[in-house]
Amino acid sequence: MAQRVVKPKTNLGPGFWPVTAFIAVLSAVMVYLVETSPLPIGLIQAGAPADSIDALFRFLGAVAAVIFNIVVIYTIYFGIVFARPKGAPPNTIGVQIHDAPVLEFWWTAIPTILVVILSIYSVKIWADLQNSQGDVLTVEAIGYQFGFQFRYPKVKGLVNEMHLPLNTPTTIHVTSRDVIHGFWIPELRMKADMVPGLINTIRVTPTVPGTYHIICSEFCGVAHSAMDQKMVIESQQAFAKWFARQAGGSGSSGGGGTAIAIDKGHADAGQKLFGQKCSACHSVGPFDQKQVGPGLGKIFNDPAHPKLVNGDAPTPQNVAKIIQSGFQGDMGVMPSAQVNQLSNPDIANLVAYLASLSKK
Ligand code: CUA
Numbered sequence: 385m386a387q388r389v390v391k392p393k394t395n396l397g398p399g400f401w402p403v404t405a406f407i408a409v410l411s412a413v414m415v416y417l418v419e420t421s422p423l424p425i426g427l428i429q430a431g432a433p434a435d436s437i438d439a440l441f442r443f444l445g446a447v448a449a450v451i452f453n454i455v456v457i458y459t460i461y462f463g464i465v466f467a468r469p470k471g472a473p474p475n476t477i478g479v480q481i482h483d484a485p486v487l488e489f490w491w492t493a494i495p496t497i498l499v500v501i502l503s504i505y506s507v508k509i510w511a512d513l514q515n516s517q518g519d520v521l522t523v524e525a526i527g528y529q530f531g532f533q534f535r536y537p538k539v540k541g542l543v544n545e546m547h548l549p550l551n552t553p554t555t556i557h558v559t560s561r562d563v564i565h566g567f568w569i570p571e572l573r574m575k576a577d578m579v580p581g582l583i584n585t586i587r588v589t590p591t592v593p594g595t596y597h598i599i600c601s602e603f604c605g606v607a608h609s610a611m612d613q614k615m616v617i618e619s620q621q622a623f624a625k626w627f628a629r630q631a632g633g634s635g636s637s638g639g640g641g642t643a644i645a646i647d648k649g650h651a652d653a654g655q656k657l658f659g660q661k662c663s664a665c666h667s668v669g670p671f672d673q674k675q676v677g678p679g680l681g682k683i684f685n686d687p688a689h690p691k692l693v694n695g696d697a698p699t700p701q702n703v704a705k706i707i708q709s710g711f712q713g714d715m716g717v718m719p720s721a722q723v724n725q726l727s728n729p730d731i732a733n734l735v736a737y738l739a740s741l742s743k744k
Contacts, residue, residue, distance in 0.1 A: 395481065397465035407453050414449040418442055430571035430617060431590035436509050437573040443505065447498060513587050521554045525598075527565030527578035529676060530607035530665070531719040532598055539630045544723045546598060546615045548590045549623035557583045562716070566601030569615060575601055590617040606675055607664035613723065644708070644728045646700045646735055654737025661724050662734070665716075668741055676716050684742035700735045707731045 419442055429435055466478055524535035525546065533542040548554055558567045560578040568575040569588075576584040600611030618626070658668070665676035671689045673679035678689075684698050693713050696702040708731055710720035721731055 397462065399461065399465065403457060403461045407457050410457075411450045411453045414453070415446040418445040418449055428571055428592060428594075429573075430569075430592045430594060430596055431588050433509065433513060433588065434571065434573040436512070440505060440509055444502070447502070514585070520552045521549065523548075523554060523556050525556055525558045525567055525578070526561055527558070527567065527600065527604075527611070528561040528717045529563065529605050530600075530610050531717070531723050532565075532567070532600075532611065532613050536627065536630060539627070543630050544720055545613070547623055547626050548588070548615070548617050549620045550590055550593060550617060552620065553587065553589045556586050556588065558586065559583050563604050564602050565604050565611065566599075568599045568601040569596060570599065571596045577602065593617050593619060610664055644701075644704045644731050646704055646732050648729070649732030649734070649736030651733070651736040651740040654733035654735070654740075657726070657730055657734055658737055661726065665718070674715065677718060678715065680738055681741045681744075683738050686742075700739060703738060704731050704735050707734055 421442075429438065468474070468476055468478070522537060523546065526533050526535065526542065531544070532546070533544055534546050535542055556567075556574075558576045558578045559582060560580045562580060564580070565578040566575060567578050567586075571594075572588050572590070574586045574588055576586050578584070594617055596615045596617065598613045598615045600608055602608075604611070658666075662680075667673045667675055667679040668681045669679040670682055671678045671686055673681075678693065683692070683703060686698075690698070692698050692702055692706060693715075694706060694711055696705070706718070707726065708721045710723070711718045721727075726734070
């Protein structure tokens with residue numbers, strides 16, 4: 385006699401379909417909220433491709449909300465429905481569910497479709513970024529310890545501030561001079577690694593004028609957090625003016641024309657500034673107490689180092705000159721006063737402070 389196998393009816397508990405309906409409604413509400421909210425909150429879209437990246441971000445958020453609901457709500461529901469009955473021994477084996485082909489089909493098909501949609505969506509955005517749309521401007525961004533510099537076509541040398549003209553498709557090639565940095569402009573949603581010997585390319589089209597941040601997103605040394613630099617998006621006329629000034633000037637060394645009233649400096653104010661702007665790279669100890677650059681405690685009278693790093697005599701004017709125009713040597717790069725956001729009175733105060741140290 386052939387034995388007849390009785391297939392047990394799949395038992396999903398009494399409330400399975402109402403709970404499923406609840407998940408569907410809750411998910412629909414959450415998807416609506418995610419898609420209509422200004423995500424990411426508080427960060428403007430200063431240009432393309434910020435809009436398409438935000439759309440992808442919201443899509444991901446909506447999908448995640450649905451998956452979260454399905455996983456968490458069913459887990460709670462099944463936990464309650466199939467809980468060990470009161471009084472049953474602790475090693476009771478729970479209800480075993482086998483062979484639910486319909487369920488298995490859908491929990492395979494839905495994630496597969498989702499992942500395929502997600503892949504196509506993100507590859508499309510990535511391809512738009514990689515393929516030139518007839519770029520009008522190409523800029524090179526170079527990271528160093530600790531700052532960013534930029535090379536513009538027809539401008540001799542490097543400039544310390546990035547300016548971009550409105551509505552102009554721009555290619556940015558990013559690289560690094562020393563260690564790996566991250567090039568990140570949050571308002572454009574663009575981020576790329578700056579790797580020595582490698583050029584990474586991103587493309588943007590600025591649409592909202594303003595002053596934004598370029599931030600280093602890769603831990604790169606003691607003053608990593610100081611790598612936060614201004615980026616200006618301006619009208620094409622304003623950009624043309626700025627560009628003409630750069631092309632006419634001598635690049636990173638700047639004009640350097642304005643005299644600094646060295647004797648008007650205050651050591652107290654200089655000490656405070658030193659703590660904010662210099663102490664990440666310089667100690668106030670002797671020359672050899674290096675952090676990135678040399679210790680500056682004896683800069684004006686150090687028999688072991690009678691000259692400044694640039695070979696000049698240690699006079700207040702020459703120290704001010706280095707602070708103003710920055711310096712690049714075997715210890716690394718010190719950004720200019722413009723990058724460090726130091727005014728001429730600031731420089732005078734710093735020189736006064738350094739002079740007071742050397743007198744001790
Ligand atoms: Cu450069 Cu962090």
